[in-house]
Amino acid sequence: MADEGVIAAAPQTTAARRLNDPALLKRRYAAERRFQLYGLAAILFGLGFLVLLLSSIISNGWSSFLQTSYRLDVRLDPQVIAPDGKRDIDTLYGADYTTLVRAALAKTLGVDMNNRPVRRDLNGMLSRGVDVQIRDRVIADPSLIGKTVPMWLLAHGNVDSLVKGHIDRAIPEARRQLNNRQVEWVDKLTADGILQKRFNTGLFTYGASSQPETSGLGVALIGSMFMMLTVVILSVPLGVGAAAYLEEFAPKNRWTDLIEVNINNLAAVPSIVFGLLGLAVFINFFGLPRSASLVGGLVLTLMTLPTIIIATRAAIRAVPPSIREAALGVGASRMQTLFHHVLPLALPGILTGTIIGLVQALGETAPLLMIGMVAFVADYPVTPLEPATALPVQIYMWATSAERGFVERTAGATIVLLLFLFVMNAVAVFLRHKFERKW
Amino acid sequence: MSVWIIVGPLLAAGFAALLIGNARARAAVGGELANLHSRLGYYGTYLAILTALPALLALALWLVLERPVIDFAVGRGLPDQVRMMSTPEQTLVTGRINSISEGLPRLSADDLKVVQGARYGVRTIDDAQKVLQANGVVLGSAPEPYIIAAAYDGLIYHNLSRQIMAGVIALLAIGGFLFGYFRIKPRLRARNIVEKVVLGSLISASTIAILTTFGIVFSVLFETIHFFQLVSPDNFFLGHVWDPRFASADNNRGEGQFGLLPLLWGTLFISFVALAVAVPVGLFAAIYLSEYAGPRFRAFAKPVLEILAGIPTIVYGFFALITFGPLMRDIGAAVGLDISATSVLVAGIVMGVMIIPFVSSLSDDIINAVPQSLREGSLGLGATKSETIKRVIMPAALPGVVGAVLLAASRAIGETMIVVLAAGIAANLTLNPFEPVTTITVKIVSQLTGDLEFTSPQTLVAFALGLTLFVITLALNIYALYIVRKYKEQYE
Numbered sequence A: 001m002a003d004e005g006v007i008a009a010a011p012q013t014t015a016a017r018r019l020n021d022p023a024l025l026k027r028r029y030a031a032e033r034r035f036q037l038y039g040l041a042a043i044l045f046g047l048g049f050l051v052l053l054l055s056s057i058i059s060n061g062w063s064s065f066l067q068t069s070y071r072l073d074v075r076l077d078p079q080v081i082a083p084d085g086k087r088d089i090d091t092l093y094g095a096d097y098t099t100l101v102r103a104a105l106a107k108t109l110g111v112d113m114n115n116r117p118v119r120r121d122l123n124g125m126l127s128r129g130v131d132v133q134i135r136d137r138v139i140a141d142p143s144l145i146g147k148t149v150p151m152w153l154l155a156h157g158n159v160d161s162l163v164k165g166h167i168d169r170a171i172p173e174a175r176r177q178l179n180n181r182q183v184e185w186v187d188k189l190t191a192d193g194i195l196q197k198r199f200n201t202g203l204f205t206y207g208a209s210s211q212p213e214t215s216g217l218g219v220a221l222i223g224s225m226f227m228m229l230t231v232v233i234l235s236v237p238l239g240v241g242a243a244a245y246l247e248e249f250a251p252k253n254r255w256t257d258l259i260e261v262n263i264n265n266l267a268a269v270p271s272i273v274f275g276l277l278g279l280a281v282f283i284n285f286f287g288l289p290r291s292a293s294l295v296g297g298l299v300l301t302l303m304t305l306p307t308i309i310i311a312t313r314a315a316i317r318a319v320p321p322s323i324r325e326a327a328l329g330v331g332a333s334r335m336q337t338l339f340h341h342v343l344p345l346a347l348p349g350i351l352t353g354t355i356i357g358l359v360q361a362l363g364e365t366a367p368l369l370m371i372g373m374v375a376f377v378a379d380y381p382v383t384p385l386e387p388a389t390a391l392p393v394q395i396y397m398w399a400t401s402a403e404r405g406f407v408e409r410t411a412g413a414t415i416v417l418l419l420f421l422f423v424m425n426a427v428a429v430f431l432r433h434k435f436e437r438k439w
Numbered sequence B: 001m002s003v004w005i006i007v008g009p010l011l012a013a014g015f016a017a018l019l020i021g022n023a024r025a026r027a028a029v030g031g032e033l034a035n036l037h038s039r040l041g042y043y044g045t046y047l048a049i050l051t052a053l054p055a056l057l058a059l060a061l062w063l064v065l066e067r068p069v070i071d072f073a074v075g076r077g078l079p080d081q082v083r084m085m086s087t088p089e090q091t092l093v094t095g096r097i098n099s100i101s102e103g104l105p106r107l108s109a110d111d112l113k114v115v116q117g118a119r120y121g122v123r124t125i126d127d128a129q130k131v132l133q134a135n136g137v138v139l140g141s142a143p144e145p146y147i148i149a150a151a152y153d154g155l156i157y158h159n160l161s162r163q164i165m166a167g168v169i170a171l172l173a174i175g176g177f178l179f180g181y182f183r184i185k186p187r188l189r190a191r192n193i194v195e196k197v198v199l200g201s202l203i204s205a206s207t208i209a210i211l212t213t214f215g216i217v218f219s220v221l222f223e224t225i226h227f228f229q230l231v232s233p234d235n236f237f238l239g240h241v242w243d244p245r246f247a248s249a250d251n252n253r254g255e256g257q258f259g260l261l262p263l264l265w266g267t268l269f270i271s272f273v274a275l276a277v278a279v280p281v282g283l284f285a286a287i288y289l290s291e292y293a294g295p296r297f298r299a300f301a302k303p304v305l306e307i308l309a310g311i312p313t314i315v316y317g318f319f320a321l322i323t324f325g326p327l328m329r330d331i332g333a334a335v336g337l338d339i340s341a342t343s344v345l346v347a348g349i350v351m352g353v354m355i356i357p358f359v360s361s362l363s364d365d366i367i368n369a370v371p372q373s374l375r376e377g378s379l380g381l382g383a384t385k386s387e388t389i390k391r392v393i394m395p396a397a398l399p400g401v402v403g404a405v406l407l408a409a410s411r412a413i414g415e416t417m418i419v420v421l422a423a424g425i426a427a428n429l430t431l432n433p434f435e436p437v438t439t440i441t442v443k444i445v446s447q448l449t450g451d452l453e454f455t456s457p458q459t460l461v462a463f464a465l466g467l468t469l470f471v472i473t474l475a476l477n478i479y480a481l482y483i484v485r486k487y488k489e490q491y492e
Helices: A002-009 A016-018 A022-065 A091-093 A097-109 A116-123 A130-140 A157-162 A178-190 A218-249 A253-266 A271-285 A295-319 A320-331 A334-362 A368-370 A391-399 A404-435 B003-028 B040-077 B080-084 B087-106 B109-119 B124-132 B145-181 B188-230 B235-237 B261-292 B294-309 B313-335 B344-369 B372-380 B383-413 B415-422 B440-448 B458-486
Strands: A066-076 A148-156 A195-199
Touching: A002 A157, A022 A066, A022 A218, A022 A404, A022 B261, A022 B294, A022 B313, A022 B344, A022 B383, A066 A097, A097 A116, A097 A130, A097 A178, A116 A178, A130 A148, A148 A218, A157 A195, A157 B087, A178 A195, A178 A404, A218 A253, A218 A295, A218 A334, A218 A391, A218 B188, A253 A271, A253 A295, A253 B188, A271 A295, A271 A368, A271 B188, A271 B440, A271 B458, A295 A334, A295 A368, A295 B188, A320 A334, A334 A404, A334 B188, A368 A391, A368 B440, A391 A404, A391 B415, B003 B040, B003 B145, B040 B145, B040 B188, B087 B145, B109 B145, B124 B145, B145 B372, B188 B235, B188 B313, B188 B458, B261 B294, B261 B313, B261 B344, B261 B383, B294 B344, B313 B344, B313 B415, B344 B415, B372 B383, B383 B458, B415 B440, B440 B458
Parallel strands: none
Antiparallel strands: A066 A148, A066 A195
């Protein structure tokens, strides 16, 4: 209201008339509202994309945590397992256990196993891992031979896809993975409760496999764990040591300037270049084995080092000078001040920086591809020098595989990875809030 | 002899030296610890350092030098005909020697005698081959005598080297211990000595950063020079066809074309699309959050945008592969455009979303750094908030924003996993954003995953590409820092 009075009292020059034109004012206010809207739209765009990404991954992946299995009473026929009566390891390893399962399934369905097309269809219902499942149980307890044992046995990947709705039943039989008779069987077994979806522990315990139902993240999880251990053991002492030197002891000359510039540059180098470094130096020159988690850990250490150095420097800088002066005042040397007073007080910041560095290292894929961790590793690595793979690399390998069953597993593995990262980030935030000191 | 057999006792000896040193210092003053120059623990640490450190350093040096020296010694024993062979044949010979060398430690003493006999001509090659095969060493054909000789000699040299190493290390440890033991007296300035050693270790930790940079530059440069000996730099930097054509059975070293231009174009095109998404969204988000948003909205929105930066790039790539790519393709089909599921558009948009947090948080800091007095002056003259931002704040913040955009660009150029999964592998010089292209990073990955022959141009080109990438991103980062520093406004 004061504006009208001011406007009325102002001299009526052209410029003044233009400035006080109410239409122009309305346009300016409209522009203001539009500008604000653009800002809000930008934020909502980012948020929307995030929601789209997470929901797409979760919707594709949650079903991988369930796996269909048959609950069958399998008769461990001694004629099939140990026809000569010998029960030594070689015989037990070589026996054809799949026949026993086929027989049990045939009995449950009430079909004749001697009919060849029927036998073929029965085979298509069972996973190839069924052989190993029974073999491991028999070898663990040979006294079971001759008895009828109830067991949960993995269904074939196609059956799993059908039950989860990934196979379109409307496609003509010739183009479908399961023929009509098999579909009928699946429906009957599901209705009878023999075919069920159970929690997929195999996703976390199996290694690599060519079939989706017997492949899992076991090797990847162990490989990633070895690598994270290597990163923590190597980069924390190196990073904290370097940061402590640069903050407390380094003279301000050209050499230390060069070191600082180098550290900041290293933080911005693309990760794939570190992979090339690892390939050329660690594998080619030092002769370390390819696909070993030790090499992966070394490369990731070099990548995490700048992050830890920068975070530790900030933490050390935050400790007030009065603490240092008090320590020096009671007679401590500079090294004693650093190790007994400054570093313990900077510890929360160092911890947070380390966790953030670990989070970044856990999600890195490109450098690990360079050093050969794209290997098909079926058995658990026992030492860091044996071939292994890592969680994000396993996601990459499954993502580039064509089978439908692997898409679901890739999304499931992604969910596992995101959960790990989320938990680690939450721990970092919690630690930061709990130990934050306001000087 | 495994390394741990040496390291274990060495560390135990160091620990024992710690206790002994402390005890000797205590005894030297008859229990009156105040008469010692330093606190008690430093004397034990001094003795432990003298015992263990020289030995550990010698161990590390020995392990690094062992393999090259043994390889050189074995190589000298090979007959001249091997030196005359072409490189692929030499690699084959080395491979056979290596596979036997790996199997030899598994042999029992009797089996090893058979191989020894074969080396010295007492037993036949066939006997040796049978013994090796029984222990898991698979050889396609009977090995030549010099191959068995080389592998066996390598084993002997290795064992000899380990024995000498153990002796040297034991000598160093004992010598160090004795030297330090007799110097422990109350007047010994143990703390100063220990602190000097600790300072030395801190300095060496900080030079690791320099070593890493040198390592990157030299290792990549070394292999790139090898590459340029096989393919001329003109072909590489100015060539516009990328067709590496791996070596096959009939052509020993395939004639491939290694033109950088399609890859460089793909990288720049995708980064351009990514920045076209990230810069407007990031800037507007930063402006809204710093100027218009209330504290509760800010506390909620800022971390959520940071989450976008924390998601691993493989997840973005996978999302683009299974959801976003087909989505774009279907949208294109609905509108009548032919958008490929792996195209510049798909990869560019997904990468752009990943970069949004870089632009927005850096710009946020820069906008907040502009002093309040400028804002208040502008508002006092009657400008609306948006006019203030457009005409006063943004020009003041411009250098910082440009720096942030350049840093985001360098991040986009170096990105790998999103483009591997979402952009395709067809090297394509096209202006159409709906077609698949490939980038430098994708080609580095595809040239190096698979069987490697380290001297072929197909493998070495990956290093040349890596060096190009490193130089481009380094130049962008330096330029960004330079711009920010040069045009930074000094307020009062």
